[in-house]
Amino acid sequence: MAMTIHVDIVSAEGAIHSGTAEMVYAPAILGEIGIAPRHSQLITRLNPGDVRVDVGGGQLEHFYVSGGIIEVQPHVVTILADTALRAHDLDESKALEAKRRAEEALSSKLAQYEYAKAQAELLDAVAQLRAIERLRKKY
Amino acid sequence: MASSNEIRNKIVSVKSTQKITKAMEMVAGSRMRKAQERMEAARPYADKIRRVIAHLYHAATEYRHVMTEERPNHKRVGYMVVSSNRGLCGGLNSNLFRLLSKELEKQRQANIEFDFCTIGNRALGFCQRTGGKIVAWRPHPGDTPHVEDLIGTVKVMLDSFEAGELDAIYMVYNRFVNTMTQQPTIEQLVPIHSEKLEVFTHAWDYIYEPNPEGVIDQLLVRYIESLVYQAVVENGACAQSARMVAMKAATDNATSLIRELQLLYNKARQAAITQEISEIVGGAAAV
Numbered sequence: 001m002a003m004t005i006h007v008d009i010v011s012a013e014g015a016i017h018s019g020t021a022e023m024v025y026a027p028a029i030l031g032e033i034g035i036a037p038r039h040s041q042l043i044t045r046l047n048p049g050d051v052r053v054d055v056g057g058g059q060l061e062h063f064y065v066s067g068g069i070i071e072v073q074p075h076v077v078t079i080l081a082d083t084a085l086r087a088h089d090l091d092e093s094k095a096l097e098a099k100r101r102a103e104e105a106l107s108s109k110l111a112q113y114e115y116a117k118a119q120a121e122l123l124d125a126v127a128q129l130r131a132i133e134r135l136r137k138k139y
Numbered sequence: 140m141a142s143s144n145e146i147r148n149k150i151v152s153v154k155s156t157q158k159i160t161k162a163m164e165m166v167a168g169s170r171m172r173k174a175q176e177r178m179e180a181a182r183p184y185a186d187k188i189r190r191v192i193a194h195l196y197h198a199a200t201e202y203r204h205v206m207t208e209e210r211p212n213h214k215r216v217g218y219m220v221v222s223s224n225r226g227l228c229g230g231l232n233s234n235l236f237r238l239l240s241k242e243l244e245k246q247r248q249a250n251i252e253f254d255f256c257t258i259g260n261r262a263l264g265f266c267q268r269t270g271g272k273i274v275a276w277r278p279h280p281g282d283t284p285h286v287e288d289l290i291g292t293v294k295v296m297l298d299s300f301e302a303g304e305l306d307a308i309y310m311v312y313n314r315f316v317n318t319m320t321q322q323p324t325i326e327q328l329v330p331i332h333s334e335k336l337e338v339f340t341h342a343w344d345y346i347y348e349p350n351p352e353g354v355i356d357q358l359l360v361r362y363i364e365s366l367v368y369q370a371v372v373e374n375g376a377c378a379q380s381a382r383m384v385a386m387k388a389a390t391d392n393a394t395s396l397i398r399e400l401q402l403l404y405n406k407a408r409q410a411a412i413t414q415e416i417s418e419i420v421g422g423a424a425a426v
Contacts, residue, residue: 010187012286012365014180030348041198043191044348045357069358071191071345078187080361083286094291095275095298102257102276 005037011081023054042072146404157393164386171379178372188362198344206359209330213306215252221312222259223378224279229385232261235323256296284371312370313377321377
């Protein structure tokens with residue numbers, strides 16, 4: 001039997017593939033790499049592209065990854081796939097958006113919370129008035 | 140005694156409330172199951188990435204990322220608070236906020252300022268009242284969260300950590316223990332604790348392509364994101380299960396309320412009949 005290597009392909013939202021393979025091809029950032037069993041330890045980033053897993057007898061399974069990281073140990077290959085398209089300026093714009101949302105929420109919701117607080121105080125005052133009235137009736 | 144008509148109206152209204160709580164219980168139950176599945180699905184990635192980082196930690200790398208370095212004096216820290224969007228889920232959010240306010244009180248006494256990054260509507264309201272600065276916010280992504288939704292909020296925090304504005308980042312969320320139990324939790328996110336990682340004794344290093352810095356930077360950011368994602372998914376499952384339990388209690392309460400009201404109604408009815416009969420008898424005797 002041919003030598004095999006264990007392959008795990010996972011993304012943050014779920015496992016994609018797990019099994020043994022004779023060869024793994026991945027789109028690393030410096031060009032496509034092929035990993036055979038007992039490859040030396042390697043860690044590198046992935047470009048968006050096709051990961052091909054040779055499950056034996058030249059039969060290939062294809063997985064699309066939109067980037068991520070591949071870690072290679074002599075008997076295990078781990079591919080941490082990204083689920084979202086990532087680029088530096090894209091992340092930047094998302095961060096800005098989150099900040100902007102916070103500011104917006106603060107300016108608009110402030111009124112709502114003030115309202116809730118006022119309402120609570122009003123209820124409190126009404127209850128006090130009622131209690132006073134009851135006391136007056138008694139005496 | 141209240142008239143039987145009044146009581147009957149009350150019973151009808153309690154019954155219709157019960158129908159709603161029953162429906163909400165069932166909806167929350169089915170959503171909880173889905174949320175739990177999603178939680179399970181996120182686990183392999185978290186395990187794998189933790190293992191890779193453990194390898195990196197013990198591989199003889201001269202490059203140390205800022206996110207792994209403890210800072211001795213804390214001046215300002217960040218909290219990422221995850222809550223549900225809506226209420227009606229028992230004490231879930233309030234338990235979490237109680238824990239957080241205790242923690243904040245401690246920080247205040249130590250003269251440490253704090254920033255918030257909130258995920259979920261409830262957290263926004265609470266954090267605002269504490270007087271901390273809210274640097275980023277998004278509503279809880281609900282039943283189907285994606286990592287993509289969280290990138291921005293996480294990046295805001297990590298950026299200010301790297302810039303030295305924050306000295307530590309904590310994650311505040313409910314951990315899912317089981318359907319009945321949710322554990323409010325505060326965890327340190329950054330700097331990354333090394334003791335959480337397994338220990339390897341043999342020394343070796345990776346081949347890095349193109350360089351260690353790029354790979355490690357990306358890996359650590361992904362790791363943090365996966366932790367936050369996990370927290371969001373767990374909190375979602377917690378919210379659903381807490382809502383299910385709360386709605387079940389409400390339904391049960393409604394049932395016992397209806398029973399009591401029914402008893403009262405019967406009594407009122409009987410009293411009315413008795414009175415009528417005695418009036419008739421009294422009338423007949425007078426004639």
